[in-house]
Amino acid sequence: MRIVETKMRCGICKKDGAVVYCDGCGAPLCRNCRKFDLWGYGCGHVDPKAFCPACADDIQINPWGGKRPAAEND
Ligand SMILES: [Zn+2]
Ligand SMILES: [Zn+2]
Structure with missing residues (x-):
């Protein structure tokens, strides 16, 4: 997790000040x-870890928290 140390706008909503970088x-x-x-x-x-909404749901990027594929029978 990387903290934003300079004044920067959020890259997602582009409204609020950013506090942390997405790890993805x-x-x-x-x-x-x-x-x-x-x-x-x-x-x-x-x-x-900190993620943007897209990366948080991406199992390739976030295997611990990403949505699991429906068929996982092995
Ligand atoms: Zn935002
Ligand atoms: Zn991201």
Whole structure:
């Protein structure tokens, strides 16, 4: 997760000030547009991630929080 340290507009709504960059596409995101996810690796290690709405739902980018394919029978 990368915090926006300069004054920048949100790349999604283009209205509010950005606070964090999307970990998928790198777009600056405001408080309303960011979506948080916690990626866990084994026990104890958790990595906070921030995504724009499109990346949050994209399983290629966000396998922990993305929508799973309907058929997952293996
Ligand atoms: Zn926004
Ligand atoms: Zn994104």
